[in-house]
Amino acid sequence: MKFSGFPQVKKRLCDVKIYFLILFCISTYVFADERVLDQVSLSFRLTTRAETQIRVAGEFIFPFLVGDSALTEGNNIRFVLSADVSPVSVNGMLETVWKPLAVFEISAVSFAGSGWDIPLASGVSFNKPGLDRLGKPDGSARFEGSPFMGMVWGTQLGAAVQFDLGALYPGKWTHVVFRSFNSLRYRALTCADKNDSWQYEHDIGEERNGWTYLATHVLGYQMPFKLNVIALVFEQEKRLYDTPGKEVWGDSYSRFTLGLAGEYLFSDKLALGVLAQIRTKKNYTDSSTQYDWYQMREVDRDDPRDFEFYRLAASLTWIF
Numbered sequence: 001m002k003f004s005g006f007p008q009v010k011k012r013l014c015d016v017k018i019y020f021l022i023l024f025c026i027s028t029y030v031f032a033d034e035r036v037l038d039q040v041s042l043s044f045r046l047t048t049r050a051e052t053q054i055r056v057a058g059e060f061i062f063p064f065l066v067g068d069s070a071l072t073e074g075n076n077i078r079f080v081l082s083a084d085v086s087p088v089s090v091n092g093m094l095e096t097v098w099k100p101l102a103v104f105e106i107s108a109v110s111f112a113g114s115g116w117d118i119p120l121a122s123g124v125s126f127n128k129p130g131l132d133r134l135g136k137p138d139g140s141a142r143f144e145g146s147p148f149m150g151m152v153w154g155t156q157l158g159a160a161v162q163f164d165l166g167a168l169y170p171g172k173w174t175h176v177v178f179r180s181f182n183s184l185r186y187r188a189l190t191c192a193d194k195n196d197s198w199q200y201e202h203d204i205g206e207e208r209n210g211w212t213y214l215a216t217h218v219l220g221y222q223m224p225f226k227l228n229v230i231a232l233v234f235e236q237e238k239r240l241y242d243t244p245g246k247e248v249w250g251d252s253y254s255r256f257t258l259g260l261a262g263e264y265l266f267s268d269k270l271a272l273g274v275l276a277q278i279r280t281k282k283n284y285t286d287s288s289t290q291y292d293w294y295q296m297r298e299v300d301r302d303d304p305r306d307f308e309f310y311r312l313a314a315s316l317t318w319i320f
Contacts (some may be wrong), residue, residue, distance in 0.1 A: 011306055019108075040056065040059075042054070042056050042317070046314055048311045059080045062075070070102065072101065074118040078092070078098075081095075082094075088117065093107060107183070108157050109157075113152050114149075115201060116148060117146075123201065123202070125144055126271045135275075150189045153187070156214070157184055157185075158214070164176070164178075166222075176220075179294050184213060189207070197295070208239075211241060216233065218234075220232070229263040230260070249298065254297070255279065257310060259279050272301055273317065276312050277313070278308065278310055283296045283303050285297075285298045
């Protein structure tokens with residue numbers, strides 16, 4: 001998760017996902033002169049789902065259309081160039097964020113990566129239905145892939161509204177922060193077509209080329225302690241691609257994730273981010289749970305979702 005720019009705390013980065021989650025407040029970056037801020041961060045993250053990742057990121061902030069009012073004095077454009085490596089993948093990302101007002105941001109992200117297999121996990125592969133001797137689907141799933149068989153690439157466009165109560169009521173104990181980020185993401189595997197299902201970084205293997213709506217809502221509280229931030233994080237993911245039958249196996253339903261996050265500051269240069277999450281899962285009819293191939297399962301229309309424990313995650317970040 002990225003925690004940054006609270007009024008009395010220097011900017012820092014704490015990554016628990018590829019970009020973990022993002023927590024901002026209204027006075028994230030304030031520059032009144034012509035300086036360009038640059039920094040490099042190195043993060044290591046680990047989760048209970050055996051996800052391990054090392055990430056390095058460079059960040060550059062340029063004052064842009066700076067005004068004299070409280071809403072415009074911190075206007076800037078921010079560029080973040082990052083690369084990460086896991087036991088099964090390597091990725092690169094460029095993020096551009098324009099802040100025309102203290103309470104509003106517009107962002108554009110481009111990313112690309114690929115992967116390979118290890119005995120315990122798959123980096124990139126197709127998820128295909130298993131076939132019987134007659135060549136008909138038998139309900140099983142088979143994952144087929146090879147090292148760097150294709151590139152997973154995409155772009156994401158979004159906007160955020162953010163606010164810090166401490167901007168209206170200054171003080172050590174008044175920093176209740178809120179951020180709502182909504183975006184559209186296109187992601188695709190270069191060797192797949194729109195009818196192929198694929199797996200990346202050992203996920204459940206239900207990815208498809210196309211658009212996805214994503215939303216992240218954060219409500220947090222900043223404290224003048226080493227335990228700097230605690231926050232509730234709510235995420236929504238809605239697949240927008242048009243696949244015949246997706247309403248049967250459940251791709252027409254939104255997926256939700258609820259998390260509790262925190263950040264502990266060892267120093268201005270070293271921070272630990274932690275995250276605990278639960279998420280929705282699909283409830284299938286009793287007659288279809290026997291199938292491993294997800295497109296042969298049928299969602300229970302009367303009770304399509306249930307919650308399950310997702311993961312615990314931790315990220316240690318060092319600012320150069």
